[in-house]
Amino acid sequence: MKRINKYIRYTGLAVLSVLILFGCNNFEDINTNPDDTTSVSASLLATNVILHYTKFAGRDGKSLIADNALPKYVGYANEGQMDQQYNKIGSGYFDAMTILPNIQKMIEYAGGSVMEDSYRGVGAFAKAYTFYTLTVKMGDIPYSEAGLGAEGVYKVKYDTQEQVLKSVLDELQAADQYFAKGRTFDGDPTPYKGDPVKWRKAVNAFALKVLMTVSKKETIGGINLKTRFAEIVSAGNIMDASTGYYGLMYSSKNRHPLSGTNDLFTSRTILSSLLVNQLKSLNDRRLFYYGEPAGAKIAAGKTPSDPDAYEGVDVEIEYAVMNTGHSNNLYSLLNKRYLQQEACEPLRVVSFAEQQLILAEAVLKGWISGDAKAYYESGVKAALTDVMTQTTASYAHEMPITAGYIAGYFTGEAAFKTTASEQLKQIWIQRYILQFMQDAETSFFEYRRNKYPEFPINPATSLNENNKNGIPMRWLYPAAETNYNRENLEEALNRQYDGYDEINKIMWILK
């Protein structure tokens, strides 16, 4: 028995100690996840960075519709009143700023490679695009201290909108220079496929858009807007008809947000009368690509190819009335291709068409010299060509856009008018039509700047409780800022909005 005692005692303890020693050495391996990596490449990060700000960021199809309800493209007769349709805006988010460490890592990985300049260009553009979008929504935002969390800066100071925009313009200028030196790079999900020449053109086209958006100002942080605009145009590295759009192509793998839905959220999206009437008056066949004929009109004998079969809804009418009208088939719904096709149209973030229309306005403003009419017509033609070439004509109710149609477009209301104020309105309305189901937020920013096209407002239905006769002017600051960055937020609010975060307050660029 004694022997067994010893045997058990010593073996047990020996086994235990061996296992413990063995186990400890093994701990690093045990805590390493084989499905994660600590080392990646600049191209993998570039794909992430580009998608981060380029891809549609909303959660689902409904958020795309909400984006389009704010600038009055659509009315929403589904599950409940849509706030945006009735002039209510909620909070913005700063989550987009998490792009900054990714940009930094991308540039670190690119260091020393032949593609380094291109990736630096991507980084600069990504940063400019992200902060431009945030500042024009909210006003002052963190910029100079942003993205320094790894260095311990958790409570980030806000910069003035002017400082942010100046930095945006600087970044765009830097991006232009990087791409000028750049080589074709890997990991680009856009149709440009890493071509630095096309990227450079898109960057400059976007810079023109930024400058025009803040056109109420003369200078920003010492930058003369007019001069900067003219410099970019005269340098000549801007988009041409063959550059194509900067954006993303949808496919069966990357489907359009509305694709395959026909449900509680998306099935009853009605075109606004604001949009439909403009298209009708311009004899614009995009009507047939954007909408479906109203059932009641078809029942009354109209054909789907007849513009009169299309009827928009006055989006300020009461929700219940709109619903009743919808039930009685009074209105044109969103064209079926959006719900049925996987890739009904690409996402165009920066386009030649938009650039040309901006140039037309710049001529009228005297920022550059040139032929406003030519810019106007080339912009509209490009927009129509995009629809012609990038959408399925079978959904156009037998009214397809053809080269011949485009050539004959500029008659009647669409012909470039004679007075500058009328011409401006024509340019603006074309920019408005252009952004339907695309970058609808831009149309909202344009409305703030131009008050055109005139949005319908009804104080009896408005959810903008503090200004029932007006469209709200900004997004609120992220609610999370009050939890984790209150002092800096309060400083920014005191500086701009008398300390009160409210949607009708006027930000610096609109003053």
Next chain:
Amino acid sequence: MILLLMVVATQTFAQITVNIQNKPLREALKEIERVSQYKFFYNESLPGLEKNSTLRLTNATIDAALQQLLANANIAYRISENNIIALTVKEDANQLANQAQQNKVMITGQVLDTNGIPIIGANIIEVGVPGNGTITDYNGDFSLNVNRGANLKITYLGYGDVLLNTAGKTSFAVVMEENTEMLSEVVVTALGIKREEKALGYSVQSVEGDGLQTVKGVDVGTSLSGKVAGLLVRNSTEFTEAPSIQIRGEAPLLVIDGVPYANMTLRDVPSDDVESLSVLKGATASALYGYRGSSGAIMVTTKKGLSAKGLSVSINSGTMFAAGYLAIPEMQSSFGRVVKTNANGKQEYVRSGDGSWGVPLDGREIIQWDPISKSMQPMPYLPIGKDNFQNFLETGYILNNNINITQQGEFGSFRTSATWVNNKGQYPNSTYDKLTFGLGGDMKIDKLLLSASMTYNKQTTPNTGFRGYTGYDPMYSMLIWSAPDWDVRQYRDYWVVPNEVQNSSYTSTNNNPYFDSYERTHSQDRDIFNGSVSIDYDLTDWLKATARSGFDIYSDRQDITVSKGSFQGAGSSTVLSGGTQVWGESQRGSFNIGLGRGYSLNNDLLLSVDKSFGDYRLEGLVGGTIYYRQDDGIEARTQGGLTIPAFYSLKASVNPAAVRSVMYKQQVNSLYGRLGFSWKSLLYAEATFRNDWSSTLSEENRSYLYPSVSGSFIVSELLPSYDWLSLWKLRGSWTSSKTPADIYSINSVYSITSNAWGDLSSASFPSSIKGTDVLPESASTFEVGTAINILNNRASFDISYYEKKMYDFLRSASISPASGYTSNFVNTDEEITRKGVEITVGGTPVKTKDWQWDLSLNWSKYARYYTQLDSVYSTDKPWVAVGERVDHYTLSDYQKDPEGNIIHNNGLPIYSKYPSLFGYADPDWLWGINSSLRFRDFTFGISLDGRVGGIAQTTTEMYMWRAGSHPNSVVPERFLDANNPGTRNYTGEGVKVVSGEATYDTYGNITSDTRTYAPNDVAVTYQTYINNLHRGTAWGGSPSTLDAYSTTFFKIREISLTYNLPAALSNRFKAKSASISAVGQNVFLWAKQFKYSDPDGGYENFSDPSIRYLGFNLKVVF
């Protein structure tokens, strides 16, 4: 049942067949005990026990056997009803004569307990005369020949000794009192150490297995509801969902026979295999389990051998059927859906599924979907589907059958147990089977005790269903976005085009419910195998070595198939634990498969010491554990639909299938020790330490110590002995517990998305800052308590107070995303203290021979409070402050005027932009009452429990309001709206702003207010109003105050009426015991605010109807 009848048929009268040749009488008696159900009681000094005897009998009665056996012995016998045979010395005439000569006297008497019940088998000896003694018989009577004036000592296990002087008296009535010390309960504590309850410095409460084996649901956890103070069991009404169990607000560790398995849950333990459950309530109690026990532990001791040698077969069959509902949603039946004018100018209803905000169901002619002809037909519009939901439900049942066989031999035992649980849910195609097969045994050879057990579990269901709004629960399409204008009973034929187009009243949103049950399914198939081996070896009489190894291994397969033509995908459901949510892929069909497997190993080696020195006793142990667990899994989902309808295979994927694998590993090595000290039975003290090394922390921080101390002081030992006070104990304990980081959580890694766009993959830098130098989370817990037993343990009272101060929280603390990161993984300075009180009161108010009434009550309360904040990471809100509760329930309330009226804008209520405190999510207190009343062979048992306080959103009712389905939404204004389209008839109660404006600071406090008000006079449609009034979604965000309900409720959890067959009856079919019970589970519910669903689950998101189960239970032991 068939088996049972066979057993009854073959085992009739208890007749004895023995063959004893020349063996001592003592052996012969043992042999008779072995072959029959009889037990002998006799005094060891009985003359003639060693005398050889012979007995050969076949199918004889016990009387015949005893008469033959005792013929030549001076022994009399008496057989009692419960098969106890008392043997006493025969008194014959000669003897009496002798006594007189020898100056002896015959003493007779009766021994009773304090309730007047006879004590059978009490020992009576004459003091100072070795060998002279007897025992009491069935009536408690005894007689004994003693010297004149002798002293008698009467003893009986569990009772205090009685000394009797016989001088001058020959007949006595003796009353014996229960001995408190002897009765003090033994409980199982950490590492399986059995200890007297009074020695413990912390709170432990035991539940006997018997109490869990009469009313048997699917899970033994449900039967624990309300039985233990501080134990919260949340019983979901969802099919196959296991109850969630919390001790003092935290999820405990489950330990089965000393092994803390990683993958076993209470679901995997059949109630019939439970010998007892021991709930270790705090971190101190389970300190020896290290971080895994930092929230307490539930220790399950499974049944092993028998108390006496022999074979036992036990059958326990429970059957319960659904007998109505405690809570079930109802739907209005006045309104149908929206009607439109179709292309032909006719009235036709809209088939897209958006609730019932349409025309009245008044018989008007409407073109509707006819499920029989499968075409649109004009039909009168009537509420033919007002009972659709009830009509769709099927009668559920739970069968819980167990058979187990135990053999106890001289050197060990062997037990095998088989359990089959079959649960039919309330929806079609919802069945669940659970098979458990267990083997276990032990062997004791000399100083070696070897025990081993293993259990195999298989759990399968063809369709566990889909839950909640975001999973598209059947309620979603039947009660919410539906109207009562179609009759579900006509939709059993659910295809229009097989495998492609369903026969549904709707064309989107709402699946045909039968289609939904059979063609959109989530199947599960889980196998779990666990086993343990343990060896105890007594190195000396005070030193013992134990080696124990436990392992479990599981494999889990889950499939989700969604037929082509389904209007809903699988929503937030997953096929792998922690897997990807299966959104989208509706209409086109989809197939998703998840394979998960894993195992855990737990190896312990212990040396324990137990030595007494006079009044001092020292106990201790040292040991080590290696714990390793690994989980891996793979999931794959078809993309873009199925190439062939109803071909559910990854090969059917239109686009390349999405595939993902996961692997989690962790090892923890530990060394620990315990030192226990006691002095007399007055003072007990104990200290433990445990040091863990966890693989989930960095090298510098992976080692951490986990000490505890506890003590107990038996005050009653110091007090003069009072009749009424049996035990009074004070106890106290303290521990510092640590919890290491989760697996991989300190790793800063890129996440890779393959095919992020087109063929390109992408990498993203983590949005959380990872500090690798983090420490384990810490908590320090102290607990004090006292227990008082009075009136000979007839009543008891126990109270505990504890505080658990938690600090060094390992948090992904939110920070402003402007920092480039959304969170920072750090130990925050925030400190939260949980404070709680638990009270248990028990007693036996009535106890007579025929009657016994037992009652126990428990009550507990806890809440978490901030005791320190972090200047950087704590949320900057007024309700996040030192002294405030942590479980704050906040929402955006309606804007109100100074009088509290809701402010309206354009006739609609408006909400504040700022969240405010509405209440608290945790219950304020919990209570439970368990009672049993026995009258002779009948026992009635009842258990009630409830919760008070705690806020939860009612997702079901909120959506029923918003969809126009809520029964209370049928109001006159709604008829006016519906009958006069375009009119607005509802004017909300409240005010509107006439002029002025309010401004707010960032906390939401008003900084200036110039508003003036007038009564709201703007009419809107009822639908618009209700949709604004009942704001909130299932997608996050807060509900309106109207839909945030109190979860206060109480339930009659279980009732049972058991008839224990008298031995005479059960003997007829050779059974040792048998009982039959009428049982009920989930019998009655009262809820303060929840009317249409059961708040027991703790949250409410389309909770399935709460089923009342009634049935019976049959238990036979052979």
